[in-house]
Amino acid sequence: MSYVFDGLKPEAVWKHFYNINQIPRCSKNEEGARSYVKKVAEQLNLQYKEDETGNVVIMKPATSGMENKPTVVLQGHLDMVCEKNKDTVHDFTKDPIKMLIEDGWVTADGTTLGADNAIGVSMGLALLEAKGIEHPALEVLCTVDEETGMTGAMGLKPGFVKGNILLNLDTEEEDALYIGCAGGKHTIMTRKITWEKVPAGQKSVSVKIKGLRGGHSGLNIIDQFGNAIKLLSRVLYSVNLKHDLKVAAFNGGTAHNAIPREAEAIIVLDNDAYKTLVEKSKHYEKVFNNELRFVEKNIVIQIEDNAVDNVMSLDLSKALIRFLYSIPHGVMAMSQAVDNLVETSTNMAVIETRKDELFLLTSQRSSVASSIVDIADKVKAAAELAGFDVEQGGGYPAWQPNPDSKLLSLCKEIYTQNFSKEPEVKAVHAGLECGIIGEQYPEMDMISLGPDIVGAHSPDEKVRIESVNNIWNLVVDLLKKL
Known part of the structure; x- marks a missing residue:
């Protein structure tokens, strides 16, 4: 030839x-x-x-x-x-x-x-x-x-x-x-938003976290790369422990099979809460870069003014921040059959603030069929406690x-x-x-x-x-x- x-x-x-x-x-x-x-x-x-x-x-x-x-x-x-x-x-x-x-x-x-x-x-x-x-x-x-x-x-x-x-x-x-x-499925969560006017005398700012590597939520989950949504919620939760704040928007992630690299929240808060936010952001930027120093190189938290007219209620804002902080993410179990194989994991993949609802997308994986159901149901249970409606689908077998x-x-x-x-x-x-x-x-x-x-x-x-x-x-x- x-x-x-x-x-x-x-x-x-x-x-x-x-x-x-x-x-x-x-x-x-x-x-x-x-x-x-x-x-x-x-x-x-x-x-x-x-x-x-x-x-x-x-x-x-x-x-x-x-x-x-x-x-x-x-x-x-x-x-x-x-x-x-x-x-x-x-x-x-x-x-x-x-x-x-x-x-x-x-x-x-x-x-x-x-x-x-x-x-x-x-x-x-x-x-x-x-x-x-x-x-x-x-x-x-x-x-x-x-x-x-x-x-x-x-x-x-x-x-x-x-x-x-x-x-x-x-x-x-x-x-x-x-x-x-691994097999897998998606867990989708939504909650209706009732908008309120921004209270007089409150400050409106954008808080962004970026510089993360991201990666494939199956192949890279074992690497323990940072999840921008989870890290940002940790910052806001620390502020919320001392001060009330209201969320106007929370967005991050791009796809069910990608670990989020960036996330942004627009929040409304008073001057004392703003000072705490600045302190906590500086603190956690150092904390995150230390905790993840072997896998992440330059995590950055930015705060900028960002004027908005409407915000979510205080109750919804608290529920959202607490839920995002507590929702499982990462490796849940390693395989007992194959060395160094992640058996079960979950990815907090996407959050979008839409016109009249919050939309959250997560994906669960496992090489054991019953464990897919188990971790997906744990995510569902946590979401329901936070007042979200839940749908599950997109499944494929292990x-x-x-x-x-x-x-x-x-x-x-x-x-x-x-x-x-x-x-x-x-x-x-x-x-x-x-x-x-x-x-x-x-x-x-x-x-x-x-x-x-x-x-x-x-x-x-x-x-x-x-x-x-x-x-x-x-x-x-x-x-x-x-």
Whole structure:
């Protein structure tokens, strides 16, 4: 082949990866990629089926002597994150991905590469066409829209696949086997606002806290970064212990899955309370920078004049400040099954002061299903005590780690033989398709693995060439012994 991947092994994997990268496939626009995998099935005279959501499964019979072995599902997703550098000219709706080889890695020219997860899909397709490899019956499951909601996995119905062993090929670390992920839900709280006129002689100011790092509320919650909403409420609570103050607005955070970096409250108070506010702000700026000195670098609290006409009642202001100060946030429990894994957490994510209501959004995660319910209900109970109406939703299921999995045991054994070292066994405090698939197929023994990919979801994305071959050999050897 006279193309960019000429001579790379395994040849079939790189061939399919190249072909898939000629096809636009941003999330929710996977029709071309779906057509490609169906065409591969037709060329190989293999049966396939497609569900209403757009997922495709291709079936390959077992090789001779493996007919009585359990069917294995090889799973990956068809969509990719479409990001490019500002100076890159590229139309993701029609242009192919331009691929380069640099120092043993495959990368793209100013765009995301889409190795997440076209490499996984390509491995599945390569196994479908492989000859001379022993394997049980195979089902290559290609899901859609993993990157923007996992709606493909959520749309799977019982019986769409027959296998009860699943290899998810969407991990980005060669030296890791993943056996669990967090599930989650959102808890939304609202309370009606009855506005009052600002009392005469009162001072109106804005109190801002900024300079925090933020981060992903699943992956970074273990880092104990500061939460701007929680820190600001701590300052206001300390003032409120000595003085009355009324809240005109409280805003902070941007998304359910982000730790808030900034927050602002507009408050109305008398001169004595204002002096205390200034003192407490200076005090807590030092306190926060000391308490969080290993993870935060420059936390700043600013006070500025900010005239307003209306404020919330004193009772609502007190209730809001006390609630924000007391609401749980951060790591609630560490896993007893996987070292250094956050098992359960909650994120005080967003507060908005709207025209006639306060709106608060929190997210709860856990790798144990019952613990998601428990922490979400604790947040709900606290909110109800503060007079808020509560709705819960946005749920996705956990994949509870099973260190005693037979599949894990065999995979560790083969990995150790192939690499002369033991793999790391991990779980992630974020949602994965395996959690959703496991809810529909509770008897499924699952593991997630994949080659080294760096910079996924960014134009820096790259996949290590040797690692692709290593994971291919691991999967091939595993299929022989299942």
